[in-house]
Amino acid sequence: MDLNYSQEELAFRDQVRGWLKANLPADLRDKIANYEELTREDLLRWHGILAKQGWVAPSWPKEWGGTGWSVVQRYLFEEECGYAGTPPLIPFGLSMCGPVLLKFGTEEQKKRFLPRIYNGEDFWCQGYSEPGSGSDLASLKTKAVRQGDHYVVNGQKIWTTLGHYADWIFCLVRTDSGAAKRQEGISFLLIDMKTPGISVRPLILMDGGHEVNEVFFDDVKVPLDNLVHKEGEGWTVAKYLLGHERMNTGRIGASKRELSKLKEFAAQQRKGGKSLMDDPRFRDKVSRLEVELTALEITNLRFLDRMRRTGQPPGADVSMLKIKGTEIQQGLTELMMQAIGPLAQPFKAVNGDAGFDEFTAAIAPRYCNFRKTTIYAGSNEIQRNIIAKMTLGL
Amino acid sequence: MNFDYNEEQQLLADSVRRFLQKDYEFEVRKKIVGAGHSEKVWGAFAEMGLTGIPFSPDFGGFGGGAVDLLSVMEAFGEVLVVEPYLATLMGARCVANAGSDEQKKAVLPQVVEGKLKMAFAFSEKGARYDLAPSAVKATKAGSGWTLEGEKVVVLGAPLAGKLVVSAQAPAGPSLFLVDAKAVKLKPYVTLDEMRAADVVLSGAAGELLGAEGKALAVLEEVVDFGTALVCAEAVGVMKFSCDSTLEYLKTRKQFGVPIGTFQALQHRMVDMYVAYEQAKSMACLACSRVDGAEDAKERARAVSAAKIKIADNARLISQEAIQLHGGMGMSEELKVSHSFRRLTMIAQQFGDADHHLERFARLG
Numbered sequence: 001m002d003l004n005y006s007q008e009e010l011a012f013r014d015q016v017r018g019w020l021k022a023n024l025p026a027d028l029r030d031k032i033a034n035y036e037e038l039t040r041e042d043l044l045r046w047h048g049i050l051a052k053q054g055w056v057a058p059s060w061p062k063e064w065g066g067t068g069w070s071v072v073q074r075y076l077f078e079e080e081c082g083y084a085g086t087p088p089l090i091p092f093g094l095s096m097c098g099p100v101l102l103k104f105g106t107e108e109q110k111k112r113f114l115p116r117i118y119n120g121e122d123f124w125c126q127g128y129s130e131p132g133s134g135s136d137l138a139s140l141k142t143k144a145v146r147q148g149d150h151y152v153v154n155g156q157k158i159w160t161t162l163g164h165y166a167d168w169i170f171c172l173v174r175t176d177s178g179a180a181k182r183q184e185g186i187s188f189l190l191i192d193m194k195t196p197g198i199s200v201r202p203l204i205l206m207d208g209g210h211e212v213n214e215v216f217f218d219d220v221k222v223p224l225d226n227l228v229h230k231e232g233e234g235w236t237v238a239k240y241l242l243g244h245e246r247m248n249t250g251r252i253g254a255s256k257r258e259l260s261k262l263k264e265f266a267a268q269q270r271k272g273g274k275s276l277m278d279d280p281r282f283r284d285k286v287s288r289l290e291v292e293l294t295a296l297e298i299t300n301l302r303f304l305d306r307m308r309r310t311g312q313p314p315g316a317d318v319s320m321l322k323i324k325g326t327e328i329q330q331g332l333t334e335l336m337m338q339a340i341g342p343l344a345q346p347f348k349a350v351n352g353d354a355g356f357d358e359f360t361a362a363i364a365p366r367y368c369n370f371r372k373t374t375i376y377a378g379s380n381e382i383q384r385n386i387i388a389k390m391t392l393g394l
Numbered sequence: 395m396n397f398d399y400n401e402e403q404q405l406l407a408d409s410v411r412r413f414l415q416k417d418y419e420f421e422v423r424k425k426i427v428g429a430g431h432s433e434k435v436w437g438a439f440a441e442m443g444l445t446g447i448p449f450s451p452d453f454g455g456f457g458g459g460a461v462d463l464l465s466v467m468e469a470f471g472e473v474l475v476v477e478p479y480l481a482t483l484m485g486a487r488c489v490a491n492a493g494s495d496e497q498k499k500a501v502l503p504q505v506v507e508g509k510l511k512m513a514f515a516f517s518e519k520g521a522r523y524d525l526a527p528s529a530v531k532a533t534k535a536g537s538g539w540t541l542e543g544e545k546v547v548v549l550g551a552p553l554a555g556k557l558v559v560s561a562q563a564p565a566g567p568s569l570f571l572v573d574a575k576a577v578k579l580k581p582y583v584t585l586d587e588m589r590a591a592d593v594v595l596s597g598a599a600g601e602l603l604g605a606e607g608k609a610l611a612v613l614e615e616v617v618d619f620g621t622a623l624v625c626a627e628a629v630g631v632m633k634f635s636c637d638s639t640l641e642y643l644k645t646r647k648q649f650g651v652p653i654g655t656f657q658a659l660q661h662r663m664v665d666m667y668v669a670y671e672q673a674k675s676m677a678c679l680a681c682s683r684v685d686g687a688e689d690a691k692e693r694a695r696a697v698s699a700a701k702i703k704i705a706d707n708a709r710l711i712s713q714e715a716i717q718l719h720g721g722m723g724m725s726e727e728l729k730v731s732h733s734f735r736r737l738t739m740i741a742q743q744f745g746d747a748d749h750h751l752e753r754f755a756r757l758g
Contacts, residue, residue: 001396001400001403001464001678001681001682002395002682003395003397003678003679003682004395005395006395009395072395280752280755283755284748284751284755287702287751287754288702288751290754291676291699291702291703291754292672292703294676294679294699295672295673295676295703296672298675298676298679299671299672299674299675301395302674302675302678305395305396305397305398306397309398320668320671323668324668324672384660384661384664384665385657385661387664387667387668388660388661388663391667392640392663392667393644394643394644394654394655394660394663
């Protein structure tokens with residue numbers, strides 16, 4: 001048993017760390033550090049920098065631009081990005097649509113879409129959830145009816161993250177409403193967001209931010225060529241995506257960065273003439289979170305090590321990483337907010353007051369925003385269902 | 395990076411499990427608990443080499459570390475071994491770390507061969523988890539030392555041939571090797587069914603181990619070692635608790651269906667399982683840092699972090715295991731009520747979560 005990375009792995013980590021230090025633009029780094037909202041251009045700029053370096057889609061096959069890295073290297077790269085505080089790589093193209101096309105797409109579809117995903121020429125979003133279909137995804141109602149050489153799509157998607165930035169959306173739609181089982185009769189369609197009949201309505205979250213949307217489909221014509229895999233077998237595609245190797249689910253690098261920030265920030269706050277970090281009640285909460293994060297990191301490494309040895313995908317292990325990772329992320333935002341005490345209240349400057357402390361004012365909204373993490377990507381209760389069924393056999 | 399046991403470790407763990415499965419089966423264990431311990435089992439431990447794992451080959455040992463003991467302690471935890479194994483290892487480790495060559499030669503081969511059991515007397519009344527001794531005083535008497543005072547909750551003391559006692563000497567905290575015959579014991583059974591005693595020293599003769607006044611670093615190291623091992627043992631007890639609870643959920647029927655079909659119970663079972671995995675990770679961390687930390691601070695920080703998590707998760711898993719077993723979980727007849735008692739004590743052994751949170755923060 002050896003918990004340390006090998007010399008080669010450490011050298012790789014240092015190489016990535018050095019490269020990130022030299023290539024992460026200062027303005028983007030500061031925006032992330034100050035909890036500012038990122039624009040479409042910000043996201044695409046960072047995407048472009050990584051694409052040029054050849055690091056934007058490490059897990060793809062080499063012929064399509066993958067790096068050929070080991071699972072450990074891929075994990076290290078993702079965690080180093082998180083720790084350095086890079087803008088996120090938006091997963092809908094690179095980690096969702098891309099892998100789906102690689103697995104189920106025709107040669108033509110791969111050639112048409114993959115290079116554009118790689119280079120960030122198409123911005124993708126995901127059309128899964130519907131107003132009546134959240135955790136119970138298979139109950140979705142958006143309908144696609146075949147008419148000649150195209151489908152006609154009608155219905156509504158919701159919680160469409162960055163749909164307002166997107167050029168394309170991949171959707172689960174119902175192509176056969178008479179199927180015996182609800183999971184049958186669902187198909188996976190690629191839809192150009194510029195197609196007539198699509199409208200996007202912002203959903204403003206409680207932190208005031210615009211990141212999710214409703215997307216309406218009103219007689220939207222989609223060419224038959226845009227069907228991925230077989231008609232009626234979209235559920236297979238969706239399930240593949242859920243089980244796709246995502247070993248950075250715990251977001252450990254980013255949480256490590258937030259933890260050191262929290263410690264530094266709390267040390268500057270005063271309570272009774274002393275640093276807040278000297279208050280045992282507050283300090284113990286920080287320590288407990290740090291211990292949680294250490295436990296998650298070692299657990300993640302154990303799973304990674306097992307994956308490397310057995311060659312098996314992580315399966316329901318990812319659910320555990322999701323549960324613990326998101327609880328830790330939420331804990332960090334909560335303690336940051338607690339650290340500023342009454343100053344958590346100022347939210348937005350009126351009349352553009354020049355002295356308004358934007359950073360402090362972003363802390364409580366961030367706490368609000370992060371409540372989403374235990375809900376999205378399969379709520380933590382759904383993750384528990386998965387573990388109960390897959391791992392425990394209940 | 396590698397979390398696998400090597401071949402030797404795996405073979406050892408397998409043979410220990412095979413042995414315990416039969417010779418420490420729950421009904422057999424009941425008899426052992428009644429007697430306090432089993433000489434037969436101890437002999438088998440020595441034969442399998444367990445009593446020699448962490449000691450130098452110079453004294454017949456295998457020169458292993460905490461990581462080599464990890465799988466053994468896990469296996470012990472699964473069947474709730476009550477033998478004074480950890481007590482003996484900790485007492486002997488004091489000798490190995492601080493003793494002279496002569497002292498090591500006199501003690502360690504006997505321990506390795508299974509002929510000598512030991513105990514480590516470091517706790518004092520009212521001192522909670524503070525390791526600096528004050529209630530026992532050591533004074534020089536001719537070429538030796540005499541000890542005066544009382545130690546409490548000395549695990550394994552009633553079974554030990556020799557004790558290592560921490561005491562306040564004129565130059566500061568020191569360690570002494572004391573013959574069990576030289577002390578008076580007030581023996582008892584612990585909640586988790588082990589033998590322990592309060593130890594009264596009234597002018598008992600002691601042999602100084604290491605330099606006078608310099609024992610605190612040794613104490614810290616040996617207690618960290620013991621803490622890491624008890625974390626590993628906890629993982630085994632947790633595994634049993636989770637396995638038996640899962641089994642119960644699948645077989646116990648109410649309202650015409652197995653109770654494991656109820657989501658309220660499924661999610662609680664999942665949380666137990668997640669807690670077990672997290673605990674296992676932390677036990678790995680603690681043991682590997684006891685063996686290979688850069689310095690005492692890195693070791694202490696890892697061990698405290700592990701103990702915080704193990705203490706919290708020991709409470710969660712033990713309490714949930716009883717709750718999910720329903721009334722049956724309360725019964726002494728079921729092993730799960732015994733694993734509850736062990737986990738409850740482990741959560742506080744060598745420092746509870748609060749103690750280690752304080753230490754973790756102090757170490758920065």
